[in-house]
Amino acid sequence: MDLNDFEKWVYHEYNINLSAYKSNQLHRRIQSLMSRVGAGSVDEYIQMLKKSPEQKQKFLDFITINVSEFFRNPELFDELKNEIQFDLLPKNNNLNIWSAACSIGAEPYSLAMMINSINSGGNHSILATDIDNTILEKAKKAEYIYSEIKNVRAEYLNKYFVKNDDKYFVIDKIKNMVTFKKHDLILDSYQSNFDLIVCRNVVIYFNQDIKEKIYQKFSNSLKKGGLLFVGATESIYNYKDYSFEKASTFIYKKI
């Protein structure tokens, strides 16, 4: 078996479509993981995955790359705050938001804090999804360490977290604005009618074809005038192809 066969096996066993990921990068990463866990061949690695739930979890964690933090690229969150405050909120007091590939929940909770700080009276809902059930369980607990909250301004830290020993807990008012759900951006269908979709630091792992399909589906899922906020290395050069105009470097508006 080679790594292409391995991809087929993973799809069959775990229902994860690895062919959507950038192939060279993915193969290099899998090879390095295999050597780290002491598997000499793909066949040997598959046997390890079949026998050991721990190895399976390690593989899934490795594939999904869960690194995240609150207000990742704070200056870009400031731009988003402006767009929400001066473009979205004047038109609508019930924003419908999707944080896609939300990882540990830092992203949807950052959005909830930001929105609560400018419009605490609104009835806003944030859907937060990820392919990884384990990380969604962590997200629901809303319990963080300093490195994950280091970008949070003192004002938000005091208002929206409770500190206990060296842990930071998000308060219920913010937790209640967010609903977590498992969702695969490649295989699952998308909900619609969103005012804002935030999808950051995940499409960089996907190949061009999948990326284009995802942007088109995001566009379809947004209301007219709705916004898409992407990661700091994820500018969409052909944004017009998806009926977007540029609101700022990393924010696109559906026209």
Ligand SMILES: C[S@@+](CC[C@H](N)C(=O)[O-])C[C@H]1O[C@@H](n2cnc3c(N)ncnc32)[C@H](O)[C@@H]1O
């Ligand atoms: C690097 S984290 C990004 C988290 C957050 N958006 C941020 O920018 O800080 C990437 C997340 O994408 C998720 N992911 C990977 N493949 C996915 C897929 N096909 N569908 C949905 N989520 C996926 C991973 O589980 C992981 O939590």
